[in-house]
Amino acid sequence: MASETRSYLLGRFYRTFAIELQRLDHIARAPVLSHLAETQAGLSVVRAYGHQKRFFATLLQCVDLHLLTSLVYESGQRWLGIALDYLGAVIVFVSSVSAVTVAVTSRERVPSALIGLAINYTLLIPTYLVWVVRSLSVVEMYMCAVERVHKYTMLKAEDYRKKALVAPDWPRQGKIEFIGASVGYSVALVGRSGSGKSTLAMALFQMSDLLEGVIRIDGMDLKSVPLHSIRSQVALIPQEPLLFSGTVRSNLDPKFDIQDEEIWRALELVQMKEYIKKLGKGLESEVQEGGDNFSPTSSLDAETERKVQAIVWKAFEKSTVITIAHQLTTVLDYDQLLADRRDSLLGRPHSPPLRCPYD
Template identity: 35%
Template sequence: KRLDSVSRSPIYSHFSETVTGASSIRAYGAIQRFIEESNRKVDENHSCYYSSVVSSRWLTVRLEFLGNCVVFFTSLFAVLYRGTLSPGNAGLSINSALQITATLNQLVKGSTDLESNIVSVERIIEYTKEEQEAEWFRDESKLNESWPSNGAISFNRYSTRYREGLDLILKQIDVNIEPGTRVGIVGRTGAGKSSLTLALFRIIEADSGSISIDGVTIADLGLQELRSRLTIIPQDPVLFTGTLRMNLDPFNRYSDSQLWTALELAHLKKYANSLEAGLDHQISEGGDNLSVGQKQLVCLARALLKKSKILVLDE
């Protein structure tokens, strides 16, 4: 049961990944490889499932035999001692013996269910041992509502790594970015471009050195305070199931006129006007009813609404 439960999860994960990347799989002609991979995972699970079923049948036969033996010997005892044993006690003994098979089956079923479900408990325990992020809020940090008012960023001999034991991905970065400037970071794959973004949003923490924004060291701030003041347009646009209005303004902070202005600046107003429901147009999960370009423009309009002093564009 335990092996069956453990080997079943990779099947679901593989199926989900295959459905999500179906177009890429067909484009690169990798259909057969994914079919073979799916068959391999199913075979592994079925080998565990078959063993579980066979073991269950094997044990059931022996439990039934054991239960019948108990009933037989109880009945034999009642016959042999019928002179000293009252009919009521004899009937009670035989009736209890008849129920022992069901009791044994329930005991075995409970133990196998426990063994199967304990996998979920193990996963929860693994999550509890994961290293947690920094505090979401810090009472001692008191920022002005307008921070960052300028948008000056300073990397002060900053170094970081993805986790303990790995090599540094950023080494002794020492750079000042002046307010109002546009900075492009280029380099080969693995050079650390995206790592700078992760460091700025404190998704990875500093190994040494620090990052300051308008003179405030970001390590002294709560994560919500820091991330809510910065804006990023990720490489893969992120949209949620809901209305266009909700995707532009998830916290309901802006008026309709501000939303339309942002759509106009993002060159998406014409498309929004063509929608029957306008701002209340329903967007499906992941924005599947929008083109890739339209999803990027919605993310751009959302970023323009914040009017943040620091805007990060990932590719």
């Protein structure tokens, strides 16, 4: 009974620090993978500016930290193995001495074969003891992932406001109003990094909570509109291209509720129809993870920028368009320009709708 108590205490002590070390190992591994992915994505830029040594030194620092946690974890496993072996040796010694003592002092003769069998089974105890303790420890350590998922499930979900009513054809006019809206810092569309351009777009999709003020579309406060209606009726073209592994159709129509003709019409509008046809399988053509076989990029040359702007003018001719730009040439032909100046918005006076300059 005493040996079982000792083995339980050893296992409990080991599991306590092993679980935390496993957690640290996962935390230390993430920077290594992230740095490798970032370096691979910007390898040409790193070489162009001659920063190979700096990136290699950063990688070594991340690897050293990860190996440090792995070393401590492996050392803990070796310690457990040695401790359980010593405990098993003590159990075998005590069992052997007890068996011989009983055989010598007993009035009835105990067969030597029975004593040998008892000692033989006792020799198996250390092996099974190590196996049981390590198995329990491994199960608890791998439950760390389940624990993290459980924590995510406990996070407060967004209020989708499903009970709110909105017209099926909302919005009709596309009139967007930001009335005293504040999301923590200055709001702008044209401004330097950190001025609030992207945050303004996130607030429009109700992904950033307003500290004060309201945002209205066609006179309706977005706080009273279901999130599904907002995010299905308002479109967002992100700065960074985002493609998932699958097919062209699954990327363009995840719910598979759009007719082929509409998808081909959209591809033709963005000048991708012929390219998709050349892939051989049309809409069922494979898309690799991250769109590697399409070579997407957020950096555009002058000619590509001109084509993109022409597509925007043509596709969204009857829509309200808010553009977050990093180049002045992108927004020079827009009706309204907003700029960040000391926590306030400066705008160019509204002018009559402009004719598409790319015709």
